[in-house]
Amino acid sequence: MNLNDALQSRRSVRRYEDRPVLREHITALLEAAESAPSAGNLRSRRYVVITRPEMRKVIAMAAFGQSQVQSAPVLVVVCADVKRSSARYGDRGSLYAIQDADAAVMCLLLAAHDMGLGACWIGAFDDLLVREALELQDGILPVAIISLGWPSESPAAAPKRHSEEMIRWIE
């Protein structure tokens, strides 16, 4: 898929077919995620891939019962490795680690779209519940849950803001 087409046609997909996503597809997505830039090339991020139904249920609860988290056959929790980044960058490290994780999320979403998979970035969740459920070590911060599956909907494009509201040119 042409990159611009991919950028323009990607949507958050929240309904999925009831069929599994092969491990090789998931691995390819994680490789795409890891193509993202990172501060100092430290790659201060981690991924937790969840297909086990009981754990998906727990994470869905932590995401306030959002239906796409409950129904997705795969959840990928993308985490910032704040400890790793802060060891080099001090206070700035936590911001860099979150940015490293966010960049990876975006690459993963685009790769999923390119493969015909549907995905949604979930930011609304209880950090503590996710941390406990996944037994994340100190310094590992869950940044995003990505719900993933074969799409069973084709959502319309989300409304856009006027560019003048968002962009300031200094020429």
Ligand SMILES: Cc1cc2nc3c(=O)[nH]c(=O)nc-3n(C[C@H](O)[C@H](O)[C@H](O)COP(=O)(O)O)c2cc1C
């Ligand atoms: C930081 C962040 C947090 C988000 N959290 C949620 C969420 O908790 N639940 C949800 O359904 N969508 C969530 N989204 C997806 C947005 O709702 C979606 O990207 C937006 O409506 C634009 O639609 P599009 O992705 O189809 O272009 C989140 C997106 C971002 C970037």
